[in-house]
Amino acid sequence: MDNRLRVLRAERNWSQGDLAERLEVSRQSVNAIETGKYDPSLPLAFRIAELFNLAIEEVFVSPSRAV
């Protein structure tokens, strides 16, 4: 699933490790989500969106709407 995680993280000058620490997950998880290798669960997706003060659909691109 496409997402804007890398951009949002870069805007805040956060490393993958910084984001992982804030989300309380491993850095590898952040990397897997960023690269679209792993789709997070709904609770984790909410945590990510809330961390950036955004709605889920502003972070993650719905597969049915992806171009």
Next chain:
Amino acid sequence: MTIVESAIQPPAKKAAFGWTAAFVIGMFGMPAALHFVALPPALKMVMMLLPMLLLIPMIRAANRAARQCGCYSQAMQNYNRRMLVWSFVYVVALLAAVWVYNTIHPTGILAWAVAVLPSLPILFFIWSMGAYLTEERDEYLRQKAMTSALWATGILLAVATFYGFLDTFQLVPHVEGWAAVPVWAIGLGIGNLIAKRS
């Protein structure tokens, strides 16, 4: 079998690989070397335990490698610590059981107890795998471990079925049932490699 994840940076990965290689060589090399040396049986058993000490730096290196690759978790540390415990206890229990069997030639309940003894640490290992899955709070690491475990189970079932029929028709040497765990462990390693590439 430690849970070491992908994308490990070279130095830590090399150290973990080096200690693992040293451990495997020690575990197979020591009994082979002792075969050609005349020593009292008790001393031989103590010597057989020595390569087990390599597990300590091996697990430390695996933990360091996991930290470097960003896939370290408390649950993984617990799992690796439990692995250290069951591995030591398993070797001691196995050597003790073999020694008692060969020297005392137990019968009745004692024979049953001696035969069951080496399997107890293995049961602890099976429990520790389940405990890791329940303790792991990182859903991505948990999913990877579950995928690897599914691969391991599939490989074990395939090997057991295939080899079992060859055994039934007496085309291959008989293999004991406890071989299931090492086959499963090898399958776990294969599953880890597959998960790393996918």
